[in-house]
Amino acid sequence: MKNALYAIFAIVFLASCSHPDKKILPIYGERQTVSKTVDGKTEVDTIYKTIPPFTFVNQYGKTITEKDLDGKIYVADFFFTSCPNICPIMQRNMLAVYNEFKADSGVKILSHTIDPRHDTVPVLKEYADKLGIGGNSWWLLLGPKEATYTLAEKHYLVAVNDKGEGGYVHQGWFVLIDKQKRIRGAYDGTDVNAVKQLIADMHTLEQE
């Protein structure tokens, strides 16, 4: 099921590359069509998968919900502060995204910790300070483990679990979400070139 989704990601991604002139980012995730009757005519509407409401706490101890992202585009990823393997390179690449958009209030970055027992608010704040990020464009989010894991696997389609090196495993995807909370891209956060593409696509998506 998951592999099939990635295959669809890959196909749609490749297909989207053939029209570089007027680029519209694809919309990912399962979709439903609904028929409804308007003025006696039957119209078919497509309902796209969206990220459901959530409540987390950021590195400043402030509650963040999906409402704080209304009308904004954002990038989400999953990490933990004591991560020994792919996190440093992901954070280095996310710093490039942060530096590109930190003055832009229409863009946010959401990094969810998958190790809420260790990564408390003070730990996240210290991590943010050491990473050199300030302000409110990049939030490190803490929440119940179940809520984070469900959001990752069911909605952002990123696999995470707690059985790996350093205690946890997570994939390095940076997931791009549009103003309607739909998934518009997934980029390998460990790959500099993929992240350059993400930054380019974010500029495209902002114009929608």
Next chain:
Amino acid sequence: MKAKFLFIIALFITIAAIVSSCQSESDMTFNRYYTSGSLLYQTKCQNCHGMNGEGLGQLIPPFSDSVYLKKNITKLPCFIKNGANGAITLAGKTFNSKMPAQDNLSAIEVGEILTYVTNSFGNKLGLIDAPKVNADWTNCN
């Protein structure tokens, strides 16, 4: 007269060849360490310390501080073997995060990595070979 002249030239070329091959012997050792080190760096170190040895904020130290590296050159093999813990100050910042031990590396591999690191990113501290790594390891805390 002509024969003597040719002999002198031949002698000169021979000496020059010996001298230059002596140099290239140590150069070769250095280059072998450095090249292997650059490959090992990519697989063992680059993820955290970065492609250009730039580190990450105040979380992961960079390799740009030649003075620190030179001063602590005998401790570097221990950092790799046993990991590093506790505060260190370099490049104008204090770092307090834990570095995981890389205890699956041989002395020659550690020498290769250190030769690469201490001769890249603006550093030029020469060869660190396997015997030196082994000697430094006996003095680890």
